[in-house]
Amino acid sequence: MADELKELLSDEDLLRFYEQMVLSREFEESCAEQYTKGHITGFLHLYSGQEAVAVGTIAGVEKEDYVLSAYRDHAQAIVRGADPKEVMAELFGKASGMCKGKGGSMHLFNRENNFMGGYAIVGGQFPIAVGLAYASRMRGENRISVCFFGDGAINQGTWHESLNWARVWELPVLFICENNFYGIGTGVQRASALSSLHRRTCGYDIPSEQVDGMDVIAMYKAVHRAAAWVRERQRPYFIEALTYRFRGHSMADPAKYRPSAEQEVWRSRDPIPAFAKRLIEAGITDDGKLKEIRDRCATEVEEAVRFAEESPWPEDSAVWEDIYV
Amino acid sequence: MSDMTYRDAINLALKEEMRRDPNVVIFGEDVALYEGSFKVTRGLLSEFGEERVRDCPISENTIVGVAVGAAMGGLRPVPELMTVNFALLAMDQIVNHMAKVRYMFGGQTVLPMVIRMPGGGGSQLGAQHSQSLETYFMHCPGLRVAYPATPADAKGLLKTAIRDDNPVIFLEHEILYNSKGYVPDDPEFLVPFGKAAILREGSDVTIVGYGRMSILALQAAAELEKAGISCEVIDLRTLNPLDEESFISSAQRTGRAVIVEECWRTGGLGGDLASRISERCFDRLLAPVKRVSGLDVPMPYSRKIEKICIPQVNTIVQAVHDLYSEKY
Numbered sequence: 303m304a305d306e307l308k309e310l311l312s313d314e315d316l317l318r319f320y321e322q323m324v325l326s327r328e329f330e331e332s333c334a335e336q337y338t339k340g341h342i343t344g345f346l347h348l349y350s351g352q353e354a355v356a357v358g359t360i361a362g363v364e365k366e367d368y369v370l371s372a373y374r375d376h377a378q379a380i381v382r383g384a385d386p387k388e389v390m391a392e393l394f395g396k397a398s399g400m401c402k403g404k405g406g407s408m409h410l411f412n413r414e415n416n417f418m419g420g421y422a423i424v425g426g427q428f429p430i431a432v433g434l435a436y437a438s439r440m441r442g443e444n445r446i447s448v449c450f451f452g453d454g455a456i457n458q459g460t461w462h463e464s465l466n467w468a469r470v471w472e473l474p475v476l477f478i479c480e481n482n483f484y485g486i487g488t489g490v491q492r493a494s495a496l497s498s499l500h501r502r503t504c505g506y507d508i509p510s511e512q513v514d515g516m517d518v519i520a521m522y523k524a525v526h527r528a529a530a531w532v533r534e535r536q537r538p539y540f541i542e543a544l545t546y547r548f549r550g551h552s553m554a555d556p557a558k559y560r561p562s563a564e565q566e567v568w569r570s571r572d573p574i575p576a577f578a579k580r581l582i583e584a585g586i587t588d589d590g591k592l593k594e595i596r597d598r599c600a601t602e603v604e605e606a607v608r609f610a611e612e613s614p615w616p617e618d619s620a621v622w623e624d625i626y627v
Numbered sequence: 628m629s630d631m632t633y634r635d636a637i638n639l640a641l642k643e644e645m646r647r648d649p650n651v652v653i654f655g656e657d658v659a660l661y662e663g664s665f666k667v668t669r670g671l672l673s674e675f676g677e678e679r680v681r682d683c684p685i686s687e688n689t690i691v692g693v694a695v696g697a698a699m700g701g702l703r704p705v706p707e708l709m710t711v712n713f714a715l716l717a718m719d720q721i722v723n724h725m726a727k728v729r730y731m732f733g734g735q736t737v738l739p740m741v742i743r744m745p746g747g748g749g750s751q752l753g754a755q756h757s758q759s760l761e762t763y764f765m766h767c768p769g770l771r772v773a774y775p776a777t778p779a780d781a782k783g784l785l786k787t788a789i790r791d792d793n794p795v796i797f798l799e800h801e802i803l804y805n806s807k808g809y810v811p812d813d814p815e816f817l818v819p820f821g822k823a824a825i826l827r828e829g830s831d832v833t834i835v836g837y838g839r840m841s842i843l844a845l846q847a848a849a850e851l852e853k854a855g856i857s858c859e860v861i862d863l864r865t866l867n868p869l870d871e872e873s874f875i876s877s878a879q880r881t882g883r884a885v886i887v888e889e890c891w892r893t894g895g896l897g898g899d900l901a902s903r904i905s906e907r908c909f910d911r912l913l914a915p916v917k918r919v920s921g922l923d924v925p926m927p928y929s930r931k932i933e934k935i936c937i938p939q940v941n942t943i944v945q946a947v948h949d950l951y952s953e954k955y
Contacts (some may be wrong), residue, residue, distance in 0.1 A: 364708065401733030411732035418699060419732060423723045429689040433696020433704075440652065440678065441701055460719075463686035467693065470684060536636070624734035625769055627792040 307519065307584045316390045316470045316586055316596065319361065319518050321576050322364040323353040323496075326377035329386055333376065333393060337553045338604045341611070342393045345422075346407050349377040351548035354573035355480050356381045356450075358521025361541075362468070363448050367419045368434045370427045371450040373408035374480075374547075375420030378450060383415040390606035394615035403616045405626065416445075424485075425458030427451065432464045435473040440578045441538065446532050454485025456499055465506040468538040475538040476529055480515065500542035508538050515543030516573045519580075546571075600621040629725060629812065634804040636778040637667050637743070640785035641886070643780050645675050645812045648703060651789060654681040655707030655743075664709050665745055665804055668737040671815065676682040687713045691720035692743060693941040695728065698794070710938040711746030711798060712758050714784060725794045726769030732748075737792040741785070747889055748937050753759065754925035761837070762896045764796040765866040771795040771820060772866040776841035778808040780864055783818030821868030823879075829859035833877040833884045835900060837863040840887040840938060847943035856947060874900065875907045882913035883950045884915055887938050892920035914950045919943050 307316060330348040337346050346501075349356070355459045356378045360369065376393075380386050384400060393400030393407050400410055408422035418434060421427040431449035438445035450580045455461055456479060468475045481499055483490050491497040499512035509531075513524040520542060546568035550557035581587045631639070645651045657680040658666055658670040672680045683690060687708055694704040708714050714721060721742070723913070729736055748757035764772045771793045775781040788795040826841060827848050836844040841862035848858035859877050863870065878884040884904050886897040897918040904916050922936040 399733070401731060401735070403733045404733050407730040411728075411735050413735045419728065420697075421724065423719055425726055426692070426719065429692020430696035430722065432689070432697070433693035433698070434700040435696075436693060437697040437700025437702045440697075441650075447696075459686075460688055460692065461748050463684065463689035464692070466682055467686065469690055471681070626771070627729075627737055 307580065307586065313461065313586050315361070316581060317356050319522070320577055320581060320592065321595045321599065322357045322381045322572070323410055323518065323577065324596055325386070325602060326353045326380060327574060328599045328603045328604070329376060329380060329389070332607060334549070334553065336607065344394070344406055345373070345552045346393070347374040347551065348547070348549050348553070351544045351572070352480055352515065353377060353483060354518035354577070355478065355515045355543045358518045359448065359450070359478050359525045361522050362525030363408055363446065366416060366443070367445050367529070368431070368438070368447045369450070370418045370434070370447065371420045372403045372424065372427060372433045372452060373420055373422040374452070375410050379410045379412055379417050379420070379516055380433065381488065382412065382417045382419060384412045386602060386606040387609040390610040391613045394610040394613070395615070396610055397616040397620070398609070398613040402624070404565070404620070405467070411430070424447065425449065425451070425455040427459075428460040428464035429467070430453070430476050432468050432473055435468065435475045439473065444533065446529060448476045448478060450478045450480060452485065453481040453483065453499060454493065456502065457493055464507055464576065465503060465538065469506050472536050473538060474532045474536050476525070476532050477540040479540065479542045479543050480545055482545050482547045484551065484560070487555070498541055501538045502583040507528060508540050510540035510542065512542045512544060514533050516544030516571045516576065518577055528543050538567050544574055573603065574593070597599070604605060628808065630807050631778055631780045632798070632804065633775070633781045633806050634665065634667055636782040636810045637767055637785055638669060639810070640682065640782045640789070641668065641671060642674065643688040644786055644789040645679065647814070649700065650703045651705060652679045652702050653696065653705050653707065654683045654693070655708050656685055657682060657911045658707050659793050663707065665801065666885065667743070667799070668707065674749040687716040688941045690721050691717040691725060694740045694742065695720060695724050698714065698726070698738045703739045703789060705741045705743060708742055708744040710756060711744040711760050712756055713893050714744055716759065721764070721766050721770070726767050730769060738794040739792045739916065741788045741797050743799060743803045745795045745799045745804075747802060748921070748926050748933065749802050751844070751928055751930055751933055753928045755929070757926035759817070759921060761866055762890045762894060765896055769794070770867060773820065773864065774792055774798040774838040774866060775864065776807065776836070776862045777804070778810045780818050780824070781812050782866060783816050784820070787817045790817070795932055803839050803842070806842070818864065820865045821866045823864055823870035823873035824862045825859065826862050827858065829857035829881070831857045831883065832880055832950060833859050833861060833874060833881045834887060834943065834947070835861045836865065836887040837866060840889050843938060843940050844887050844920065844943055846940045847947070850944050851941065851947055858947065871903055875904065878904050878920050879911045882911055885917045885919060885942055885943065885950070887919045889921050889937060891923050892918065893923050895920050917946045917950055918944045
């Protein structure tokens with residue numbers, strides 16, 4: 303195991319994985335606190351538990367690739383390079399927010415990092431990801447589109463339409479399904495004819511695989527390989543990451559529909575301590591250094607909250623801006 | 628400088644813009660090999676090749692969504708939805724995505740795309756293929772909505788639409804496709820958005836129309852002239868932006884206004900226009916604003932009864948006469 307890690311990536315990269323996962327968790331848990339205080343309002347869907355998927359995926363693709371997501375998008379934007387301050391300010395609805403306070407939690411967008419949006423209509427991002435892949439190919443750019451979505455989205459018509467389209471037009475789209483087993487409160491086995499979701503792509507002749515979404519290295523390896531395949535062949539590929547959200551669907555959901563035994567099993571597989579253990583066992587780091595990372599992340603999130611608190615509200619005139627060019 | 632059909636004018640606009648800008652691409656159901664269900668895309672595949680003119684699967688919501696993504700990615704897609712009726716399958720992408728992404732992402736992206744869609748009634752196609760849904764799009768902020776009445780405007784408005792960085796809904800009337808008119812050859816001939824056309828000047832009554840209704844209004848005005856009533860006919864050209872000053876200043880002058888809308892009366896755009904006229908011309912009006920609308924029924928097939936569901940020249944003529952005969 304130790305050798306595997308060292309062969310795969312530099313110590314610096316591995317520690318970055320850890321840091322990004324911790325930063326994501328700190329950010330989301332801080333959001334929960336800010337929501338309770340009433341600083342963040344509206345819908346708030348947190349990513350805690352799923353960090354290995356975002357970190358492994360984004361590490362496995364290139365900076366110029368497009369990344370699209372749904373409404374559970376904060377961690378993905380931050381891991382992609384967005385400034386946590388701007389994300390937090392957006393959640394506070396402040397003018398300094400990433401989208402000037404007009405998007406909110408579910409609509410993050412960060413052009414400079416090619417983070418092409420969180421979309422709050424389930425399945426809305428599929429055709430947009432296909433369109434971006436089409437544009438990059440037409441313009442001779444070597445980008446692929448990486449499209450995150452949950453298990454619930456797989457039952458939308460756009461999923462079927464877009465997979466079919468991407469295959470027929472031979473477009474470089476990497477579909478990353480985050481199967482956390484619940485579409486809000488409906489279990490995947492009650493919503494999908496096949497609960498092994500990656501098998502559903504066979505109807506579109508799109509190769510797929512299932513990956514342990516609680517293991518950041520497994521995610522990284524699978525995505526790195528798949529992205530190269532997509533880029534080389536200009537064809538779509540599908541990864542189903544098995545993961546779990548530690549909280550309810552949103553802050554409004556106490557998640558009572560999930561058996562506590564099930565939650566315990568998945569909590570015991572928390573991707574962050576599991577990866578810390580591997581790093582220490584491989585001799586890459588020690589407890590002290592990991593604590594330094596955790597402290598740094600906590601400070602960064604505190605600063606983001608302070609920045610959001612101190613930022614001004616949007617001017618009333620902003621409501622009329624950015625509708626038309 | 629030549630006379631051509633509304634269909635050919637649209638076709639010419641597409642060709643000229645594709646020649647001018649390699650980022651302009653077209654896709655839709657049967658637009659390439661079949662050259663379009665209404666033959667609007669004739670000759671495009673042979674001139675521009677299958678990378679820029681592509682047939683796609685029958686999946687309207689994804690046609691629009693792919694265009695949204697392609698536009699964000701730097702292309703200028705001009706997808707065709709075979710008819711406006713099928714836009715209902717794409718309303719999620721049109722209303723929730725196409726109209727919103729610029730705003731909700733704080734202006735970080737532009738969406739230079741145009742959805743062309745033929746529609747309207749009068750061809751005996753029954754309830755599912757005869758709808759006039761312009762109000763649906765006009766109702767949603769974030770969308771530009773153009774609806775040409777003449778071949779020249781069809782060319783000039785479409786070229787403006789393709790060069791615009793905003794998402795545009797471009798409505799075409801199926802019955803107008805074979806109508807003929809003078810169309811400038813100039814590849815730089817553009818008709819600006821938000822500027823209505825005065826199709827005919829008059830002093831007694833203002834008739835406001837759009838799309839095919841403007842043509843019928845013009846015919847009605849010719850008849851009314853024989854009865855000694857001078858009608859000013861205003862063609863809106865674009866429903867968003869709406870050239871409010873055009874019909875307000877006209878109605879202030881004439882003191883009478885009739886709005887002709889092909890869409891359903893209830894919730895139709897005529898209600899909106901009438902309220903604007905009432906608000907701004909109240910003390911100048913000699914009669915209440917009159918609306919001539921599509922009937923509030925699903926479109927029947929039979930020729931005889933389909934006709935009564937759509938405004939006709941005689942119903943417009945009658946509406947104008949009513950402004951004089953009714954006691955207010």
